[in-house]
Amino acid sequence: MPEEKIPRPTIKRLAIYYRCLEKQLLQEKNSISSKEIGELLGIKASQVRKDLSYFGEFGKRGVGYDTKKLLEGIGEILGIKKEWDTCIVGAGNLGVAIANYPGLTKSGFFVKAVFDNDPKKIGSVLASGIIIDDIQSMPEVIKKRNITIGVITVPASEAQKVADALVDAGILGIVNFAPTKISVPKNVRVEEIDISVVFRSLAFHVNMLQKGEW
Ligand SMILES: NC(=O)c1ccc[n+]([C@@H]2O[C@H](COP(=O)([O-])OP(=O)(O)OC[C@H]3O[C@@H](n4cnc5c(N)ncnc54)[C@H](O)[C@@H]3O)[C@@H](O)[C@H]2O)c1
Structure with missing residues (x-):
């Protein structure tokens, strides 16, 4: 196919x-x-x-x-029947929420590592039991744990750097939550997620309803 x-x-x-x-x-x-x-x-x-x-x-x-x-x-x-090992880069509000979300596991996506560059966060244990790893160890951990999908939840200014590091480590698919376009080699797929797009679309509908135009 x-x-x-x-x-x-x-x-x-x-x-x-x-x-x-x-x-x-x-x-x-x-x-x-x-x-x-x-x-x-x-x-x-x-x-x-x-x-x-x-x-x-x-x-x-x-x-x-x-x-x-x-x-x-x-x-x-x-490929839903398959189990996919993923990692999250950026253990902030969003990254931690995703890492602790049980629904991902139910869908066959297992968060095998969470990375951050903040020394205060490295080593802490999340509710899901995952220990936050130092971003420096990312290439080694990704290879060792056979991780193929990476999730970017760092600030926009850091996203490209993180994407490059994920690609260098062998990641083939990226879910990018940072509000910026990232460029990757052709063989790597990126999915961008922006919750505000959903809100904007909804606001348009609500606006039309309020104005009585729909
Ligand atoms: N797409 C969406 O719908 C959506 C929704 C919410 C947030 N966001 C975006 O997601 C990102 C994270 O948001 P948040 O609220 O969790 O932010 P946050 O500040 O709570 O977390 C960001 C984390 O990234 C870490 N970090 C920064 N640079 C790093 C690097 N180079 N390597 C590793 N870790 C690094 C920080 O230490 C921090 O822990 C932001 O870009 C935000 O704009 C997107």
Whole structure:
């Protein structure tokens, strides 16, 4: 499955479908149509079908999908069944919150290390039991613990330096929370997360509702 052929938005939607299907399965909905998935998520059924078609046939027209099989199929594509070892750089408010968040583990993402450069923080133990490591030890720890995904939660001014160090240590995927664009070599993927984008989009809707335009 050549990755460049699959559009990024499709991959993002697959993760959304996955979460939706997990919920449906818990509610014992054992078969589901693309129309139903679309309605639950506010996505056109044709888009759902198109996204799933990139990976071969999951369901039959008119019959819908076997929820469990579809969930497993998408999980396989997204590598969700696999366990992923990750590290967090920046043990501040956000980094610590992520490191202590049990939901990540449930999704197969294990925080194996947290790094910081503040001597006052290095050596302290987080609620999850992880000890904050010195950023200086990052290359060695990443290699030793087979970590492939890095999360950047340092101030924007430090983000590029940290990204370079993560890449040098062999990291292949980065989740960047710092409010700045980072550049990485082609073979490394970066996902940027900015909560304010969600708030801005929501504020636009609320504004329109308040003005009575919607
Ligand atoms: N994307 C979002 O939605 C979102 C939300 C909140 C915060 N943020 C961003 O996340 C980042 C962290 O926010 P915070 O509130 O946790 O900040 P914070 O100041 O509490 O934590 C930053 C941590 O990074 C450490 N640090 C600084 N430079 C470092 C370096 N070179 N190497 C290793 N560690 C280093 C600091 O010692 C500190 O512990 C900021 O860039 C902030 O703007 C993004």
